[in-house]
Structure formats: structure tokens, C-alpha cells
Amino acid sequence: MSEEKDIDDSRDGKLKITVSGRLHQYNLGQILIEHKSDLIKAYTKAGFSSAEQLLGELYWGAPSDVLKEIASEHLENKFNFLKKLIDEEDESFIGDEFNFFYRPFVIDDDNQAIISLDKNIIYEGTVGSLFSGNKEAFEEEKENDLKKILKKNIKSTFNNYAWLEDYDLEELLDFIKSYSSRGWHIEDFIIVNKTYRDKLKTLDFEERLTVIEYGAYEVSFEVLNIKDFDFKNLIWHYDGGLLETLNSYVFSNIFYATEDNIVQLTPSIKYVDQKSVTVDFDWPIDE
Numbered sequence: 605m606s607e608e609k610d611i612d613d614s615r616d617g618k619l620k621i622t623v624s625g626r627l628h629q630y631n632l633g634q635i636l637i638e639h640k641s642d643l644i645k646a647y648t649k650a651g652f653s654s655a656e657q658l659l660g661e662l663y664w665g666a667p668s669d670v671l672k673e674i675a676s677e678h679l680e681n682k683f684n685f686l687k688k689l690i691d692e693e694d695e696s697f698i699g700d701e702f703n704f705f706y707r708p709f710v711i712d713d714d715n716q717a718i719i720s721l722d723k724n725i726i727y728e729g730t731v732g733s734l735f736s737g738n739k740e741a742f743e744e745e746k747e748n749d750l751k752k753i754l755k756k757n758i759k760s761t762f763n764n765y766a767w768l769e770d771y772d773l774e775e776l777l778d779f780i781k782s783y784s785s786r787g788w789h790i791e792d793f794i795i796v797n798k799t800y801r802d803k804l805k806t807l808d809f810e811e812r813l814t815v816i817e818y819g820a821y822e823v824s825f826e827v828l829n830i831k832d833f834d835f836k837n838l839i840w841h842y843d844g845g846l847l848e849t850l851n852s853y854v855f856s857n858i859f860y861a862t863e864d865n866i867v868q869l870t871p872s873i874k875y876v877d878q879k880s881v882t883v884d885f886d887w888p889i890d891e
Contacts, residue, residue: 615721615830615831615832615833615834616722616829616830616831616832616833617721617722617829617830617833618721618722618723618826618827618828618829618830619719619720619721619826619827619830619833619860619869620719620720620721620723620824620825620826621717621718621719621720621824621825621826621858621869622717622718622720622822622823622824622825622874623709623711623715623716623717623731623821623822623823623824623825624715624716624820624821624822624823624875625712625714625715625716625820625821626715626818626819626820626821626879627709627710627711627712627715627818627819627821627823628709628710628816628817628818629707629708629709629710629816629817629818629821630706630707630708630709630710630814630815630816630846630888631699631702631704631706631707631814631815631816631817632704632705632706632707632800632803632812632813632814632887632888633702633703633704633705633813633814633815634702634703634807634811634812634813635701635702635811635812635813635885636811637808637810637811638684638685639685639701640655640810640811640885642683642684642685642686643655643658643659643685643686645682645683646658646671646674646682646683646686649673649674649678650670650671650673650674651673655885656882656883656884656885657883658670659815659883660815660881660882660883662689662698663698663699663815663881663883664878664880664881666693667686667689667690667693667698668690668693671686671689671690674686699815702813702815704815705763705799705800705803706763706797706799706800706803707762708843708846708856708857709821709823709856709871710846710850710853710856711731711823711853711854711855711856712731712850712852712853712854713730713731713732713852713853713854714730714731714732714852715730715731716728716729716730716731717729717730717731717734721830721833727786727835731854731855732854734784734786734787734840734854735782735784735786735789735854745783746777746780746783747777749783749836750776750777750780750783752861753837753861753866754767754776755767756861756864756865756866757865757866758795758859758865758866758867758868759865759866759867759868760868761868761869761870761871762868762870762871763797763798763799763800764797764798764799765795765796765797765798765859765868766795766796766798767794767795767796768793768794768795768796771794776794780794783836785835785836786835786836786838787835787836787837787838787839787840788836788838788839788840789840789842789854789855790839790840790841790842791841791842791843791844791847792841792842792843792844792845793844795839795841795859797843804887804889810885812885812886812887813883813884813885814883814884814886814887814888815881815882815883816881816882816883816884817878817880817881818878818879818880818881818882819876819877819878819879819880820875820876820877820879821873821875821876822873822874822875822876823871823872823873823874824871824872824874825857825858825869825870825871826869826870826872827860827867827868827869827870830860830862831862831863837860837861837862838858838859838860839858839859839860839861839866840854840855840858841855841856841857841858841859842854842855842856843856843888844889845887845888845889846888848888849888857869857871
């Protein structure tokens with residue numbers, strides 16, 4: 605059940621959107637070929653069924669425990685990367701090895717959302733309910749309202765985002781998943797993650813790495829100094845590559861269209877109880 609509440613005293617202030625529940629966080633980065641080679645050669649000796657499973661356990665646990673089945677002289681002579689992980693396990697985090705550049709949350713339709721403006725709750729309910737209800741009333745406004753925000757500069761807190769450079773307005777309207785009383789639902793084909801696109805062009809396919817963390821999360825998205833808040837200025841941004849494989853996925857980032865710019869709400873993890881880690885030697889994109 606969802607509930608939208610009246611904004612009592614002021615439409616100005618700090619906008620905070622808190623999402624909670626079981627969800628995934630994807631971590632996209634780079635694994636060096638020599639490090640990947642160590643994992644491929646070592647996984648059977650360590651008692652695992654794949655190099656990805658071995659790396660997932662190393663990410664989750666203490667390397668000295670995970671690699672205890674491999675004789676120390678083999679680690680010393682054949683697996684420099686794995687030996688390094690053991691030597692530095694009390695001083696560093698394995699994730700630092702992978703230059704993660706894009707870390708989207710996968711917010712699902714059954715996650716809980718609380719939207720507050722200067723600590724006054726103005727929406728409380730499921731993420732899926734944000735887009736429920738009659739959207740037909742907004743279809744006539746869609747084109748004019750899109751024109752108002754298309755040319756606005758996007759100020760990002762993580763990664764470099766920008767509008768699609770060469771576009772046809774009618775094509776963009778077709779690609780917008782929905783526009784309703786609680787904002788736009790726009791994919792990364794339209795608001796482009798340029799950091800990600802640049803990596804696709806420059807990083808070797810064999811060095812792609814995704815680490816997927818799953819657990820119970822509370823994630824906060826925040827931005828200061830909103831003036832004259834309007835739900836219709838919210839942009840719920842999702843990754844098309846993730847959408848292809850995750851049926852209940854709704855969004856990863858949130859933007860807000862101000863009078864002058866479009867600003868990204870800064871995400872931060874307030875609580876996490878991690879349940880599992882899985883690894884893929886690829887990125888979730890069909891390129």
C-alpha cells in the first residue's frame with residue numbers, strides 16, 4: 605500500500621529518498637589479464653568450480669582461508685596475485701584491485717520508498733506504486749515538458765551523465781518508459797552514462813569484471829536546496845542492460861530538474877546486511 609501526503613508548509617529544502625529491502629548492487633570494473641589468469645589456473649586447486657566462484661569467495665572471505673588448499677610454495681611460485689591478497693588481507697580490500705567505475709543499485713518494484721522534503725514525509729510505499737495510477741492525463745503534457753528539460757545541463761555526483769547528443773524528439777518520447785504524477789522514468793539510452801560508454805570503447809573485453817553484491821539494504825538518495833518541489837521534476841533513471849535480465853528492476857539513479865540544471869541525487873548506503881557475492885567476467889550490456 606502506498607501513500608502520498610500533502611506538502612504542508614514549504615516546497616523548499618533538502619530532498620531525501622530512502623529505499624530499503626533486499627536488493628543488488630552491481631560493481632563494474634577491470635580485472636588485469638594476469639590476475640584473471642591466476643584465478644583460472646588456481647580455482648580447481650582451491651576446491652571451486654570456476655574462477656568466478658573463487659573470486660566471489662575471495663571478495664567475501666579472508667584469502668588465507670579461501671586459499672588454504674593451495675600449498676604455500678605454489679602460491680609463492682605460481683600465483684603472485686593470490687599470494688599478494690594473502691599478504692595484504694589485514695591491510696587492504698580486494699575490491700581496490702578492480703578500479704570500479706560504475707556501481708549501480710538495482711532498485712526493484714517491491715522495495716520500500718520514503719520520500720521526504722525537509723524531513724516531512726511526502727510519499728511512503730513500494731517503488732512499484734510510484735508509477736501506478738492513470739498516466740493518460742500526462743500524455744498531452746509529455747512532449748512540452750520534455751522540451752523544457754532536454755537542454756538543461758546535467759550535474760552528476762558519480763560518473764559523467766549527459767543527454768543523448770543526436771536525437772529525434774519523437775524517438776525520445778517513444779523510449780521514455782513512463783511519465784506520471786511522480787516523474788519521468790528514463791533509461792540510459794537517453795540520459796547517457798558517458799563514463800561507462802568511454803570504458804566500453806577503451807577497455808579490453810577480456811578485462812571486464814562485474815561483482816554483484818546482494819543483501820538487505822537501506823540506501824539514501826539526497827540533494828540540498830530544492831526550490832518549489834514538484835514530483836514531476838523527478839527523473840528515475842535506469843540501466844537498459846540491467847533491465848534486459850531483471851524483470852522487477854525499476855531504477856538505479858535519481859535526478860531532479862531544477863530551474864537551471866538537472867542534478868543527480870547523491871546515493872549513500874545507510875545499512876547493509878550482505879547475503880551473497882557473485883562474479884561475472886563481463887559487464888551487463890550487449891556490446
